[in-house]
Amino acid sequence: MTQNIYDDDAFFAGYAQLPRSQRGLAGAPEWPALQALLPPLAGARIADLGCGYGWFCRWAAEQGAARVLGFDVSQKMLERAEAPPRDNPPYDRVFYQRADLETLRLPSLSFELVYSSLTLHYLDDLAGLVRNVRAALVPGGRFVFSIEHPLFTAPSAPQWARGLDGRRCWPLNDYQREGERITDWLAPGVRKRHRTLATVLNLLIDAELAIARAVEWAPTPQQLAQQPELDEELDRPMLLLVSAQR
Amino acid sequence: MTQNIYDDDAFFAGYAQLPRSQRGLAGAPEWPALQALLPPLAGARIADLGCGYGWFCRWAAEQGAARVLGFDVSQKMLERAEAPPRDNPPYDRVFYQRADLETLRLPSLSFELVYSSLTLHYLDDLAGLVRNVRAALVPGGRFVFSIEHPLFTAPSAPQWARGLDGRRCWPLNDYQREGERITDWLAPGVRKRHRTLATVLNLLIDAELAIARAVEWAPTPQQLAQQPELDEELDRPMLLLVSAQR
Numbered sequence: 001m002t003q004n005i006y007d008d009d010a011f012f013a014g015y016a017q018l019p020r021s022q023r024g025l026a027g028a029p030e031w032p033a034l035q036a037l038l039p040p041l042a043g044a045r046i047a048d049l050g051c052g053y054g055w056f057c058r059w060a061a062e063q064g065a066a067r068v069l070g071f072d073v074s075q076k077m078l079e080r081a082e083a084p085p086r087d088n089p090p091y092d093r094v095f096y097q098r099a100d101l102e103t104l105r106l107p108s109l110s111f112e113l114v115y116s117s118l119t120l121h122y123l124d125d126l127a128g129l130v131r132n133v134r135a136a137l138v139p140g141g142r143f144v145f146s147i148e149h150p151l152f153t154a155p156s157a158p159q160w161a162r163g164l165d166g167r168r169c170w171p172l173n174d175y176q177r178e179g180e181r182i183t184d185w186l187a188p189g190v191r192k193r194h195r196t197l198a199t200v201l202n203l204l205i206d207a208e209l210a211i212a213r214a215v216e217w218a219p220t221p222q223q224l225a226q227q228p229e230l231d232e233e234l235d236r237p238m239l240l241l242v243s244a245q246r
Numbered sequence: 247m248t249q250n251i252y253d254d255d256a257f258f259a260g261y262a263q264l265p266r267s268q269r270g271l272a273g274a275p276e277w278p279a280l281q282a283l284l285p286p287l288a289g290a291r292i293a294d295l296g297c298g299y300g301w302f303c304r305w306a307a308e309q310g311a312a313r314v315l316g317f318d319v320s321q322k323m324l325e326r327a328e329a330p331p332r333d334n335p336p337y338d339r340v341f342y343q344r345a346d347l348e349t350l351r352l353p354s355l356s357f358e359l360v361y362s363s364l365t366l367h368y369l370d371d372l373a374g375l376v377r378n379v380r381a382a383l384v385p386g387g388r389f390v391f392s393i394e395h396p397l398f399t400a401p402s403a404p405q406w407a408r409g410l411d412g413r414r415c416w417p418l419n420d421y422q423r424e425g426e427r428i429t430d431w432l433a434p435g436v437r438k439r440h441r442t443l444a445t446v447l448n449l450l451i452d453a454e455l456a457i458a459r460a461v462e463w464a465p466t467p468q469q470l471a472q473q474p475e476l477d478e479e480l481d482r483p484m485l486l487l488v489s490a491q492r
Contacts (some may be wrong), residue, residue, distance in 0.1 A: 151397070151418065157409040163417030164403045170418040171409030172397065173481035176464040196483075197443060198460040211457045214444040218422040235419035237442075 003191040006074035014186030024055035037243040044112035050119025054081030061090040071099040106136035116145040137246040153194040170236035209244035252320035260432030270301035283489040290358040296365025300327030307336040317345040352382035362391040383492040399440040416482035455490035
């Protein structure tokens, strides 16, 4: 089973302080780029894998989605998601369910969109999930997700260093050594899974999903002006966004 | 126009000493992985963009290709390619032509395979070439190429360094800063073009070619046993191989 670090008290407390927790989608700098990959949501049936606080689920309902199912392994996350606004339109079209994404079975041919934000790098069996997603999509349906970029997850010492020219650099190694990575982020011992970019793409292709777009996220000039610290992302992308089509 | 470094005397002399120049396809460790991406060649019409010494063209003729057109910007390369074996079957089905790939216009709907080995990172207008390739392929035809991996072309100081844990690392930076890179490889001032991996894939998608496979090349255990120095490739891939389908 996937590690459920989000129910760790220290991790959850730290996570609650992140801009993306406090401000929702507007607090996630990659959101405009991820949003640009989405199909029309009006009338769409949507599954959100790793829905967290439910920010995306609620937003999708506001866009006119017919039905939004949010899944998360974390009880604490779902308690936040279930908090008001809840029972009034459009939020009455949102349903949350606790689920381990490695064992979840989605109904077949039931979604125009399967969405996942920053969750898939925790999964041991990504291939199984992707096959499941493919079966759950209607023909023409989209799987749109963000995942930690393989360049971010790969290194043995994932901290900025200096190159021989004195410039900041990301000390890339172990890129081809796929598997477990243990990091200390908000809490010690967070377990993630490193896969190469090619592996992620080929898993989709093998499941007969067509790659419609790949985005190695970088801040816009406007975002850089407002948040200069995002210039790190010009040296080494931290996030990979993908749109794939059944 | 693309830099024609291959007609530089010093560069050409150095290039002639490389295993892949002296031993051909067998001297290129990525060749088995690239070969695995190829469609059946018997009866196929093939264009090779950046054919160099013509190793691939001759091999494709030996596999029963109907016709193989090899293009290269370098006069010196083509002189080597034109050397015997030449006029006897199957090599009489191979034709070489000097061409700048940025201005070359391939005939429409004329090839089952367009192939290119380690050439595309020299081109300024890759998008134009990709559109050209797409138009030249028959429906179902393949564009199979290798290119220097964006991780290899990106850094401001592309030499192995040490990370904070003392391990060898590739000092990645400037990944999102696409454009010219000048390196000293065999000769000073070799001009290449850095593009992100997403850019390369999206150029194909925008030209209505479907990504069929992406390979970030790594040596096999057998290759590592024979050439231990290839273990660098486990830390940072140098080569990207792609198969795309019209």
